[in-house]
Amino acid sequence: MKKEEKSILKSIYLVTLLMFFQLSISFGKFDFLPIILGLSSCILIAYSYFIISRFFPAGDKYLLILSSFITQFGLVMIYRLNSQNPVRAIKQITFFTIGIAAYIFLVIFLPEIKKFERLRYVYIIITIVLLSSTLFLGREIKGSKNWIQIGRFNMQPSEIAKLFLILYLSSSIKYIKNFYDALKESIPVFISIGLLVVEKDLGAGLIFFGIYITMLYIGTSNFKYILSAVIIFLLGGLASYFIFPHVKVRIDIWLNPFAYKTGKGYQICQSLFAIAAGGLFGTGLGLGYPQFIPEVHNDFIFSAICEEFGLLGASALILLYILLVYRGLRTAIYAKDDYSRLVAVGISSMLAFQIFVVIGGVTKMIPMTGITLPFVSYGGSSMLLNFICLGVLQKISESGWKENE
Amino acid sequence: MVGYFGFVIKFIVIAIIYVILFRIIKIMYLDIKGIKGREADVGFALEVQDAPDSLELSKGSVFPLHTVTNIGRKDDNHIIINDPFISANHATLFIEKGRLYLKDLESTNGTYLNGNKIDDVEEISDGDVIEIGRIIFKVIG
Numbered sequence: 001m002k003k004e005e006k007s008i009l010k011s012i013y014l015v016t017l018l019m020f021f022q023l024s025i026s027f028g029k030f031d032f033l034p035i036i037l038g039l040s041s042c043i044l045i046a047y048s049y050f051i052i053s054r055f056f057p058a059g060d061k062y063l064l065i066l067s068s069f070i071t072q073f074g075l076v077m078i079y080r081l082n083s084q085n086p087v088r089a090i091k092q093i094t095f096f097t098i099g100i101a102a103y104i105f106l107v108i109f110l111p112e113i114k115k116f117e118r119l120r121y122v123y124i125i126i127t128i129v130l131l132s133s134t135l136f137l138g139r140e141i142k143g144s145k146n147w148i149q150i151g152r153f154n155m156q157p158s159e160i161a162k163l164f165l166i167l168y169l170s171s172s173i174k175y176i177k178n179f180y181d182a183l184k185e186s187i188p189v190f191i192s193i194g195l196l197v198v199e200k201d202l203g204a205g206l207i208f209f210g211i212y213i214t215m216l217y218i219g220t221s222n223f224k225y226i227l228s229a230v231i232i233f234l235l236g237g238l239a240s241y242f243i244f245p246h247v248k249v250r251i252d253i254w255l256n257p258f259a260y261k262t263g264k265g266y267q268i269c270q271s272l273f274a275i276a277a278g279g280l281f282g283t284g285l286g287l288g289y290p291q292f293i294p295e296v297h298n299d300f301i302f303s304a305i306c307e308e309f310g311l312l313g314a315s316a317l318i319l320l321y322i323l324l325v326y327r328g329l330r331t332a333i334y335a336k337d338d339y340s341r342l343v344a345v346g347i348s349s350m351l352a353f354q355i356f357v358v359i360g361g362v363t364k365m366i367p368m369t370g371i372t373l374p375f376v377s378y379g380g381s382s383m384l385l386n387f388i389c390l391g392v393l394q395k396i397s398e399s400g401w402k403e404n405e
Numbered sequence: 406m407v408g409y410f411g412f413v414i415k416f417i418v419i420a421i422i423y424v425i426l427f428r429i430i431k432i433m434y435l436d437i438k439g440i441k442g443r444e445a446d447v448g449f450a451l452e453v454q455d456a457p458d459s460l461e462l463s464k465g466s467v468f469p470l471h472t473v474t475n476i477g478r479k480d481d482n483h484i485i486i487n488d489p490f491i492s493a494n495h496a497t498l499f500i501e502k503g504r505l506y507l508k509d510l511e512s513t514n515g516t517y518l519n520g521n522k523i524d525d526v527e528e529i530s531d532g533d534v535i536e537i538g539r540i541i542f543k544v545i546g
Contacts, residue, residue, distance in 0.1 A: 007428075312423070313422065
């Protein structure tokens, strides 16, 4: 098995270096920076794989292999989109390094996940404080009031709040015995989603709801709770469509983007054009025009990948995500206690919903909401949080049942 | 020139990405298959109900059954019983699609299932009694 993993990793290094090499020659002159970026991320992957397989061989190595491969797509694309001024690519690789460091740190130092079970009210208080902090301290960036500035860094508290929500739900779901309990434990979740809607962070609200409903179903396996949660959500969505103008705008753009193509719908229209321009095999790295999409390095990076890697490349990326989520759920199956099982389910469902909401948004399957694609989009706090979640998963998989037990 | 080169690299990159994907999926497929195989493995076992004292087979000892389990006197069997009443390759038990089958390998003294001599493959289940030579096994599952 170990030999297999190493040879897969070698192919990943090869493809990473090939992509960066292509970038270094595709803008007229030979550029050394992409080669350096490629080499350093390969070294980083090799180092982290070495640590995990040498000192923690019991855990699931594919979590690391898949996520670091997915990260390479993002790095390549972010460099390609700002090749004249590669500050963003350097920042992104810095956060990739910090993320890997946090991941290894958690695998080494995190105690058994079960010990965190007792603090359930602490988690939900932290979640609500984080979410409401942006109302008072927040800065409005691009129409959403969901950023906090600390020194020179901007961060999104809702990213961190997701993890605390998962911890809260995992510890509180076992107290649900009847409908009244379910309602009682759900009120904080609905308060958080309401706060997100007020802050105009609809994507995060959708993800919170997705995590909540998945964990509720897996924890209680009672379809009635799910049905009532969906009904409450639909009523709330309908009400917010009429109360908040920004929700209405998003829906209107989704229904007919070309009616607003010079104004509010410009971004989604350009994204659709870019995806169409890619075709089956894509235009090739550095040969397309993804820079026509506003904010392409952030939420719309998937359209850029569609344009330059084509349908095949983009579906490969989606397949990689599916495998990553599958690995997370597999961790849940092998986990030793219910608490770590629910945490693993929550993290996997968080990744899955985030991917669905972003990719669905840029391809106009669901209304566009501004959130980041895990491991790919430019953004420090999202990268860091995703690797922290992965570290927790790795820890659970390491202390779970082994295959030969 | 550079554009042409980029055009070629594009296909190579996509091809390698799919090779990686294929290999990862293959490993995960084997993993899923392995889980099922293990479940089948631990499903059945043979318990010794009665055996002569000279054979060093204590009553109540349990042999877990694998996908194929051979019983006989020779060293290449899974369950080796050094008894003159047992043939070199006496009988075999195998699991197929979660069901357990017993087959006699044309042994001299025969294999008995619930008291009846078998001449070909028989399906067996929990509680059945197998008699091989002077030893009586009970199937547990």
